[in-house]
Amino acid sequence: MRKNLFRHSILVIMLPLLASCTTINHQAFTQQISEPFFTYHLPKSTSEKPVIVTPTAITTEFKYENECLLAFDGTRWMTPVFPEGHATFDISNKTLELLGISYQMGEVVFAGGNISNYDRDKAKTYSNTLAEKCITEYLAKFYGDYEKIYLDRD
Secondary structure, X not given: OHHHHHHHHHHHHHHHHHHHHHHHHXXXXXXXXXXXXXXXXXXXXXXXXXXXXXXXXXXXXXXXXXXXXXXXXXXXXXXXXXXXXXXXXXXXXXXXXXXXXXXXXXXXXXXXXXXXXXXXXXXXXXXXXXXXXXXXXXXXXXEEEEEEEOOOOO
């Protein structure tokens, strides 16, 4: 009888512990993973309704530090903003994929885009919520047409 009572008490103690572990793991997997950059809707350009973008370009390199992805243009650090569907970030390999091409941190990227001051009200129209520590004074807003720049670092 003592053995059965002991076994039942062990089960009573262990079941809630096992259930809570399962619940915690389930919640971790169902959390929505957000990219470490802002995104925005870039309308599709058609001949009937062309999207006109001022032809400007920016050259940046990317750095991932303290759970933040940042763009650097040689003078300032900026928070990147990509069109929806253009970019994904692989945290484990620290690679940024832009329209199917992977970029390692530190590689230089030339792309259509512009640089602007961060405006909290305007940023409300962007997708993804970034940690406050990842938002810089400037935004590097990309339009597309990404190209790697190979520099001779000698």
